[in-house]
Amino acid sequence: MIDPDEFRHHAHKFVDWMADYLQQVEKYPVKSQVKPREIYEQLPANPPLKGESMDAIMADFQNIILPGMTHWQSPNFFAYFPANSSYPSILAEMLTATLGAQCMVWETSPAAAELEERVMNWLKQMTGLPSYLDGVIQDTASTATLCAIITARERISDFRINDIGFIDFKDLRAYCSTETHSSIEKDIKIAGLGKKNLIKVPVDNLYRMDTQALEEALKKDIEAGKKPFCVVATIGTTGSTAVDPVTEIGQVCRKYNLWLHIDAALAGTALVLPEFRWMINGIEFADSFVFNPHKWMFTNFDCSAYFVKDKELLIRTFEILPEYLKTKSRGQVNDYRDWGIALGRRFRALKLWFVIRNLGMEGIQEKIRHHIGLAKSVGDIIAMENDFELMVPVLLNTVCFRYKPKHLSDDNELNTINEKLLTRLNQSGKVYLSHTKLNGRYTIRMVTSQTNVEQRHVDEALELIKRTARSIY
Numbered sequence: 001m002i003d004p005d006e007f008r009h010h011a012h013k014f015v016d017w018m019a020d021y022l023q024q025v026e027k028y029p030v031k032s033q034v035k036p037r038e039i040y041e042q043l044p045a046n047p048p049l050k051g052e053s054m055d056a057i058m059a060d061f062q063n064i065i066l067p068g069m070t071h072w073q074s075p076n077f078f079a080y081f082p083a084n085s086s087y088p089s090i091l092a093e094m095l096t097a098t099l100g101a102q103c104m105v106w107e108t109s110p111a112a113a114e115l116e117e118r119v120m121n122w123l124k125q126m127t128g129l130p131s132y133l134d135g136v137i138q139d140t141a142s143t144a145t146l147c148a149i150i151t152a153r154e155r156i157s158d159f160r161i162n163d164i165g166f167i168d169f170k171d172l173r174a175y176c177s178t179e180t181h182s183s184i185e186k187d188i189k190i191a192g193l194g195k196k197n198l199i200k201v202p203v204d205n206l207y208r209m210d211t212q213a214l215e216e217a218l219k220k221d222i223e224a225g226k227k228p229f230c231v232v233a234t235i236g237t238t239g240s241t242a243v244d245p246v247t248e249i250g251q252v253c254r255k256y257n258l259w260l261h262i263d264a265a266l267a268g269t270a271l272v273l274p275e276f277r278w279m280i281n282g283i284e285f286a287d288s289f290v291f292n293p294h295k296w297m298f299t300n301f302d303c304s305a306y307f308v309k310d311k312e313l314l315i316r317t318f319e320i321l322p323e324y325l326k327t328k329s330r331g332q333v334n335d336y337r338d339w340g341i342a343l344g345r346r347f348r349a350l351k352l353w354f355v356i357r358n359l360g361m362e363g364i365q366e367k368i369r370h371h372i373g374l375a376k377s378v379g380d381i382i383a384m385e386n387d388f389e390l391m392v393p394v395l396l397n398t399v400c401f402r403y404k405p406k407h408l409s410d411d412n413e414l415n416t417i418n419e420k421l422l423t424r425l426n427q428s429g430k431v432y433l434s435h436t437k438l439n440g441r442y443t444i445r446m447v448t449s450q451t452n453v454e455q456r457h458v459d460e461a462l463e464l465i466k467r468t469a470r471s472i473y
């Protein structure tokens, strides 16, 4: 292993590499161009017997690993959703790795627990979430939603499922829309409820949950002897950033005594802008809420902010107290291991703290506004082109469109053309976009919210999209 002096030497070199990489990230093909197994075949079949030099490992990182990386921090990355990083976040991650602390309970690092509590409170103020909520950092929105579903399951069963299993509770039912993220179905399966007990409610023409259809589904299930217990509403669906009507859904939840969880994984960050606070109208009905600073708030993956109305329910659902984890401070402090699934916890609050302090509320607002402005400008241009179709009005950072040459109206044919277009675009290495299907129609999604995306990146991407599309048909 290297010694302290060598560590210092390499760390300095690595930081130079990191700074150069981030400054020149645009020169790499955005989407990795390697073929399946290409990286694997270059890696030795056996682990080294003797330690190798850091220079040799770094050379292989650059020659073997880097070509197999997709560059999520490139401003030409317009796919899926942002997984934004930023300089303050990276610096904090360096410190977190150096401290190497396991922040499972308050005593194993009091600063980690108390900073987490403080930054979660800051997030409430920044986003307009109610002050009565309690926050905890989870690794992902998938995990946070799993916590919500399991807590809801325990509330309805008066903690009997945790105790004796599902003996008395066979027909629990949860509800979400057909546009809800796939993680909800996965969570329902993991929570032992069975995916057939997740009812996917239809959406309206803007892909928002149809509340009337929700209530009809509930009535039908109750008549059939099922036990509804939870609804997951989405603020900012993955496909098209649709915002479910939280107030109406909340009223239904109250009427039927259902847990309301809100998944705002991507769009939650936009709540820093007062003009988007309407998205949480009805938040008073919510039992739990999640959004991901690791998506759009410039904080390295993983950092998911989970908020609950009743922290005692959460803790009662997840706490377990073996002798070796008993501490004297229990009851006076937050032991976050009881607030979720994993015992072990990284010091995730540090990077969020660095980001919020270094950008400030205004810096974050400015970037988010800029990203939304870019998406709206792309949407306007697409809408004006007579051989492109905007699939849904642009609300936040995502533009949903398809190429629709004049005289072509067959959806199957259009699906094939657009799939081909996306493949060509991504093979170019110049941009990376992704797709979904809206109403059965192949839809290209352009997400304009990478940390450093500028007008010129968007302009160049649009030119490329138009040129490539017109060369195909």
Ligand code: PLP
Pocket (backbone or CB within 6 Å): 081, 139, 140, 141, 142, 143, 181, 183, 234, 236, 237, 238, 263, 264, 265, 266, 292, 304
């Ligand atoms: N919910 C929504 C609306 C999302 O867009 C995503 C990711 O795309 C998720 C949940 C899952 O997020 P995570 O990767 O943090 O589990």
